[in-house]
Amino acid sequence: xxxxxxxxxxxxxxxxxxxxxxxxxxxxxxxxxxxxxxxxxxxxxxxxxxxxxxxxxxxxxxxxxxxxxxxxxxxxxxxxxxxxxxxxxxxxxxxxxxxxxxxxxxxxxxxxxxxxxxxxxxxxxxxxxxxxxxxxxxxxxxxxxxxxxxxxxxxxxxxxxxxxxxxxxxxxxxxxxxxxxxxxxxxxxxxxxxxxxxxxxxxxxxxxxxxxxxxxxxxxxxxxxxxxxxxxxxxxxxxxxxxxxxxxxxxxxxxxxxxxx
Numbered sequence: 001x002x003x004x005x006x007x008x009x010x011x012x013x014x015x016x017x018x019x020x021x022x023x024x025x026x027x028x029x030x031x032x033x034x035x036x037x038x039x040x041x042x043x044x045x046x047x048x049x050x051x052x053x054x055x056x057x058x059x060x061x062x063x064x065x066x067x068x069x070x071x072x073x074x075x076x077x078x079x080x081x082x083x084x085x086x087x088x089x090x091x092x093x094x095x096x097x098x099x100x101x102x103x104x105x106x107x108x109x110x111x112x113x114x115x116x117x118x119x120x121x122x123x124x125x126x127x128x129x130x131x132x133x134x135x136x137x138x139x140x141x142x143x144x145x146x147x148x149x150x151x152x153x154x155x156x157x158x159x160x161x162x163x164x165x166x167x168x169x170x171x172x173x174x175x176x177x178x179x180x181x182x183x184x185x186x187x188x189x190x191x192x193x194x195x196x197x198x199x200x201x202x203x204x205x206x207x208x209x210x211x212x213x214x215x216x217x218x219x220x221x222x223x224x225x226x227x228x229x230x231x232x233x234x235x236x237x238x239x240x241x242x243x244x245x246x247x248x249x250x251x252x253x254x255x256x257x258x259x260x261x
Contacts, residue, residue: 005085007114008035010078012096012105013089014121018205020046022127027119034089036081038074042093042229044205071101075108082114094123099149099173123147125171128200128231131210132241136169141236144168150175150182150232160185169235176221176228183218186234191215196239201230212241 011030016022023031031037031050041061051057058077062068074090081088096102096118109116125147129136136145146168148158157178163170164186175182176199187193193216201209211221215234 005083008082008084008086008088010082010088010090010105010109010114010116012100012102012116012118013091014095014097014100014119014123015040015043015047015091015093016121017094017124017127017203018042018044018208019127020044020049022122022204023047023050024119024121027121030119031089031091033087035086036088038077038081038088038090040092041068043091047091071104075105078105078109079112079114082109083112092121094125095121098123098125098147122204124200124203124229125173125231125233127203128171128198128233129237131200131203131208132198132212132233132238134198134233134237134241136171136237138237138240141240142167142169145171147171147173149173150178157181157185161189164189164191169233169237172232172234174228175232176226176230179219179222179232182232182234183215186215191234195234196236196241198233198238198241199226199230200233201226201228203231212238 011034013027013030015027028050032052034055036056036058037051038058038060048057060069060074060077078088078090090105092100092102094100102118106116106118146163146166148163148170150172151157151174172182193214195215197213197215197218199211199221209226211224211226213220
């Protein structure tokens with residue numbers, strides 16, 4: 001009689017925003033030990049350098065407006081490989097516990113008795129701030145930072161009035177298709193049109209592009225050529241964007257808007 005197979009472990013690995021050098025030492029070790037990678041679309045191809053020669057790489061990317069692997073199918077694949085005794089790396093861009101559905105996947109696995117552990121990664125919101133040379137929190141400008149997506153699970157908008165009144169730096173994910181709604185919602189909530197704003201596309205990667213301007217002109221980031229995946233930042237701290245940190249910018253930077261690549 002065959003012995004039952006001992007379930008493998010699943011690692012929810014944050015691969016960071018794009019630059020492979022931003023991967024943590026622990027993440028690199030786990031990726032090198034994994035039998036299977038379930039790989040998100042936004043993970044840099046350069047991360048494959050960390051895969052073991054025997055590792056099976058399965059693309060399970062999910063992107064808005066594109067043909068994608070469903071979350072249910074990702075659950076099925078993760079569970080099937082773990083139950084077969086394999087060490088599984090569920091490789092996600094950024095941090096798996098920040099808008100990465102890591103919590104949902106961990107709950108599902110634990111419900112089936114599968115050991116699971118998350119490895120934090122640098123979120124694209126943090127990388128976007130670094131790209132602009134700003135701090136997300138600064139005593140002279142704000143008392144905190146709020147990370148948010150531009151739409152809720154039922155495709156509604158967040159409470160822009162409450163966010164405008166919160167006094168924090170806003171770091172907005174998945175918002176490029178809703179820049180006009182973000183602008184209008186925050187303006188209606190009381191933020192001045194001259195509130196500094198920025199957009200960073202492909203933060204930390206070789207295709208990184210940046211736009212800096214004001215909330216009232218936020219939609220101009222689209223006409224400047226920026227698109228998804230990108231992070232929108234709104235708040236006083238964005239006004240301190242370091243011109244020398246923006247590739248191609250002269251010093252001093254234009255006061256109203258700046259777009260570089």
